[in-house]
Amino acid sequence: MPNVGAELASVPFGKMIYDMASAIARSQVALDKASIQLVKVLASTTFEYVPDVVEVLQPNPRTLKGVTDSQGNPIVITGVQVSTDVGTSFPLTLLQAGVNPTFYAFTNSTIEVKMSITSTQESSNTLSVGVSVTASADFLFASGSVTSHVNFTSANKFSYSVTGSSSMSTTLAPVPPPKNMMPRFFLVNAMDPTKITISQS
Amino acid sequence: MAMQMYLVAFNGEFNQPMSRSVQHRVRQSGGYILMVMRTGIIVALDDSQVPTVQSHPDVSLVGGVTLSPNGYAAERLKRIFAENLSKQIEVKAE
Numbered sequence: 327m328p329n330v331g332a333e334l335a336s337v338p339f340g341k342m343i344y345d346m347a348s349a350i351a352r353s354q355v356a357l358d359k360a361s362i363q364l365v366k367v368l369a370s371t372t373f374e375y376v377p378d379v380v381e382v383l384q385p386n387p388r389t390l391k392g393v394t395d396s397q398g399n400p401i402v403i404t405g406v407q408v409s410t411d412v413g414t415s416f417p418l419t420l421l422q423a424g425v426n427p428t429f430y431a432f433t434n435s436t437i438e439v440k441m442s443i444t445s446t447q448e449s450s451n452t453l454s455v456g457v458s459v460t461a462s463a464d465f466l467f468a469s470g471s472v473t474s475h476v477n478f479t480s481a482n483k484f485s486y487s488v489t490g491s492s493s494m495s496t497t498l499a500p501v502p503p504p505k506n507m508m509p510r511f512f513l514v515n516a517m518d519p520t521k522i523t524i525s526q527s
Numbered sequence: 528m529a530m531q532m533y534l535v536a537f538n539g540e541f542n543q544p545m546s547r548s549v550q551h552r553v554r555q556s557g558g559y560i561l562m563v564m565r566t567g568i569i570v571a572l573d574d575s576q577v578p579t580v581q582s583h584p585d586v587s588l589v590g591g592v593t594l595s596p597n598g599y600a601a602e603r604l605k606r607i608f609a610e611n612l613s614k615q616i617e618v619k620a621e
Contacts, residue, residue, distance in 0.1 A: 370566075428591030
């Protein structure tokens with residue numbers, strides 16, 4: 327008889343888990359390398375940043391031509407004059423501006439193995455027995471004969487099938503950048519060099 | 528699949544036709560242009576379309592990016608992205 331336990335034991339779970347873990351590890355390294363490459367690109371991509379635009383609103387009263395009140399005095403309306411001062415632009419990297427690379431991590435992995443074991447056994451036996459007796463007698467002689475036959479047929483049918491399928495799934499999720507992979511920003515205030523602010527994305 | 532923000536870095540020296548060609552590929556792939564720079568573009572793109580954009584001969588790298596709220600110009604970049612996105616999204620009246 328087939329041993330279901332032995333069949334299950336023959337499934338190479340250990341190798342499957344190892345192969346999957348190994349593939350995940352290789353993929354993780356490749357993803358991290360791509361993200362680190364992206365850090366370099368972001369750190370070297372600059373654009374001209376205008377830090378501030380100052381708009382000053384000043385009163386600008388004026389009269390409207392040909393418009394007077396009931397006493398014939400010109401009507402004064404409240405006007406406004408906007409003077410704009412655009413701050414000096416300076417190059418800023420995308421990393422400084424706040425664009426961070428996305429890091430990914432495999433969060434959940436599943437291995438699913440399905441097995442179906444079918445075993446059938448049929449046996450049939452047929453036995454037939456026959457006996458024939460003949461006898462004859464006359465004046466001087468007498469004779470007799472006995473014949474018999476035995477037919478035995480035995481048939482055994484045995485079938486055994488094992489089908490199996492396996493599936494592997496894993497979840498890839500974006501995670502915050504690891505601190506060791508991101509640069510630190512040192513902000514030195516030139517007006518007061520003792521004040522240095524250190525930050526990290 | 529999810530739409531994500533990606534940096535598409537150019538391959539080699541910047542020129543207008545090349546930049547337009549890459550932007551065209553992004554639009555053909557169902558993506559949106561959020562910001563254009565001399566070294567690349569920041570786009571919103573479906574994950575499944577990344578290989579299509581990556582296969583453009585003038586693209587050296589396509590990598591996912593996020594906007595850090597602590598960034599020096601994060602708020603301003605967000606506004607720029609939103610403004611550029613609004614020009615590309617067609618809103619149909621019901």
